[in-house]
Each structure stands twice: as structure tokens, then as C-alpha cells.
Amino acid sequence: MKPVRQVFFVSDRTGITAESMGLALLNQFDNIEFKRATYPFVDTEKKAREIVALINNAANHSETRPLVFSSIVDENVRKLIKTSAGLHMSFYDAFIGELEDELATEANHSIGRTHGMHDTERYDKRMEAINFALNHDDGITDRELKKADVILMGVSRSGKTPTCLYLALQYGIRAANYPLIPEDLQSSELPRMLQPFRQKLYGLTIDADRLHHIRSERRPDSRYASRDNCRHEILTAEDMFRRFNIPYTNTTHKSIEELAASIILAAKLQRRF
């Protein structure tokens, strides 16, 4: 059995930064099991004291110190968190001083950015991209494909929809989604709807065993899910990508985050925020 460590992510906002920072570090230690808990919106001294009590309680019930990853702007709140019995890794303490020196100006020490026009614009761009992805899911319409930043194509269940949605939410990119149906795969041509948009096409592929597994969850024992059919569809789709010089990625061992970042890089996409 692996040794267990408690980990606290503490933040004055969503906790996403503290988590992503902490997890990137903890992933470097795979011989230890980490029990994680996230506490967002810790933005007052009162809340900080409650968290300290939780950390100390965890410390008392364990032989080892809890790890605490924090992203907290307010110095007083941060100092309080530091009084806990955990090992405190504070993201602001590590860098803010150096940045203040370099920029020759003091940090605001205020939580979050001011919610002015900037956030509204970001929301609008996100919504626009999400609506775009939702309206173009399953290639129902080609009317607006010309507004797409990228068109993901691939066989059914190769990961197009979540990747489109992630591109929209994380980067505001308008990603359309074209599923290669058996009719498309039987043809030696590119699907007609896509022909005007060769430069925007990006292919997704996947290992046959994995596709078989995914499709079996949906329609067990169908021809659609059969290993042979999965293999055949994938080979034909990859062949199409190569013939028409469409860049493509195998999604099997990639997270959605990695897929999205690779596509942006390979297709030189412009992020909208």
C-alpha cells in the first residue's frame, strides 16, 4: 500500500490555479497517494481560521504533515493559512516579490481582476464560441462553416464534441465538428460540405480497441461497435486524412487539454482570449 498524504488546495477565488499548480507537482510523485480537498473563496480572516482548523485537525490524525497549496492575494489571509501545521506552498509568496521588483511597482493585493468590460467581453466570446460548437455539432449545417476557426473531423466517438467544447470554453475558439459517416468513408472524395474549407480541417483518430470500448457503452453488440467495423472505419478515415493532407492526431492517449493545445499549435489557431 502506498503511503497517504492529505493535500489542501486553498484559494481566495476558484481554486483552479492552486489545483493545477499543485497537481502538476504532485504528479511527479506517483509512489504516494494524495487525498485532495479544495477550499475556494477563502477571502476573509474568519474563513482562513476555519481552514487552519481543518488542516490542523488533519495533521493531528495523521503521522505526516498535510501539504497546502495556496493561491491567496490578501497578505493577512495568507499569513493565517501559513500558521497551520501543514507544509505551506504559497504561490504568491514565491513570486510576487520578485515581480514587484522587476516591474518596479506594487501589486494591487486585491482579489481577482476588476470586473469591467474585460470580463464581459470574455464571456461574450465564450458564449459565441460555445453556441457555435453546439450549433455545429454533428455537421448538421454548412451554412456557417466559413465562420469556423477549425473543423474537427473524425469517425463517430473519436472525441470531436468534447474537444470542440473545450476549445470554446478555454480559448473562445469556434470549432465545428464533422462526423465521418459510413457514406463519407465509402467515397474517394472529401465530403462535399468540407471541400471549400480544406485549410480548416483537422482530423481526430483513435485506437480501434478504445473506440470499440467507447461505442460498446452506447450500443453493445452492434455492428457500429464491433471491433472489425471500428478498425475499418479508422483505417479509412486515416487514409482520407493522409490523401488530402489533413493534419490529424490520435486521441487515445491524450487528455482533452492536450488535444486542444496540440490543435491550436498545429493549426496555428488564434485564441480569442
Added chain:
Amino acid sequence: MKPVRQVFFVSDRTGITAESMGLALLNQFDNIEFKRATYPFVDTEKKAREIVALINNAANHSETRPLVFSSIVDENVRKLIKTSAGLHMSFYDAFIGELEDELATEANHSIGRTHGMHDTERYDKRMEAINFALNHDDGITDRELKKADVILMGVSRSGKTPTCLYLALQYGIRAANYPLIPEDLQSSELPRMLQPFRQKLYGLTIDADRLHHIRSERRPDSRYASRDNCRHEILTAEDMFRRFNIPYTNTTHKSIEELAASIILAAKLQRRF
């Protein structure tokens, strides 16, 4: 005019951690304009040298040093990036030594987690939650509402869909989405479909001016988008939330990340990863 700084986010994976860490810090300096560029998948010494050349070039064309936020596991790649003319803030250098000491074990120094069962499970949970959100967008079906972790309700365009999708992608939470249509708002009862699920309901509201703006983008000069109608719908919806004791949040000044984190906290939702 604000002074301008170039900022480089360099990562051996997606760059998301380096960006979220860097942006949280840079948001503390709003009297400076930051020009950002992200370089993901910098995982070889060759790529590192290319990035160093880019940073040095930026430094040569500016009066101030570029800032470099990095999240790079490989020590040799990291050391190369550090030779650039930028101010290097390395997220691994800052914490990995302390963590190694505390955990009395050496870091793997390998990129990303091993892509085994863990990632596949995460992908499957994500897909399940995304499909759930997509199938339950606009409350078309109540058949599976009992499988929902949370049901977001609110007037049209109050932010339900992006929040559901974000909850699915970021946390694997199954969020359904129930739009309050005029018929619902005229009634003094909770919509019948929702009555069995009182405990799962969470309301979204929004300022009337903002709703008017959002709806006007879709259907300008309609009754739907009119300021009066927006105000009326919102007041009635908020009244419903209060009467039935449904927790709710005003989305106007919140990002989707903040909304999602608040809902998880307020509704005590269990994240699936």
C-alpha cells in the same frame, strides 16, 4: 499609455498551468499592459533553444526584460530556458525541492502522468457528464433528471448552458439545465418536472441590463429582448427562487469558473475527478 511587457508562458505540456499561475500574478499589476505568448509542448532541448532565441529576440527589441513563466519538468530543458534574457519564474524550481524533502522521495522528472487507466477513466467521466449536459440542455426531457447532480434553472440566456458544460468538462459533474419559460413564470408553482428534485435545484439570475444586451444580440428589438420584459422575467424568477428556498447566484459579474466553483460549494457537489 501603459508600459508594455512581453510575457512568455513555456510548458512541456499544454501550458495551462503556466498560464493560470502567471495570469493570477499578472492580474495584480493592472497599470502595465502584458503581451502574452504561450509555447506548449516544449519538451526537448532543441525546442528549448528555439524558445530561448524567441525570448532573446523579444528582449533585444524592448527596453525591458520579458517575463517567463515556466512549467517544465525536465531539468535540462528548464536550465536552457533559464539561460534566456527573460526573468524566469519557474514553478518547478520554486517548489519541487521542498516537496522532495518533505516526501523523502525523488520526483520522477517525467512529463505528465503516465497515461494509463487513470486518464481513460477521467475521459469517460468527462464524456458522460458532457453527454448528460448536452442531452439535458433546455430541459427537453425529465426522464433522467434523477441522475443529475445538480439542475440549473433560470430565464433564457442567464448562463445555464456554459456553466453546465464547464461543470462537466472541469469536474465531471452532471448538470442539467432547466430554462424558465414565460409559462413557468406565470405559475405560482414550481415547474412540475422539477418538483421531485427540490434538493438539486440551483438558480441563476442576471442583471436586467446585461440580459437585455445579451438577448438583443440574438433577437434585436423583440419583446423577448426588451428591457421591461427582461426585468419582469428576472424579478419573477428570483421571487420563485426565494419562495421555494432555492439557492441562487447572480451571474452578471462572475466568470464561468467562479460560477462553477460557487455552485459546487453551495450545493455541496461531489466532483468526479
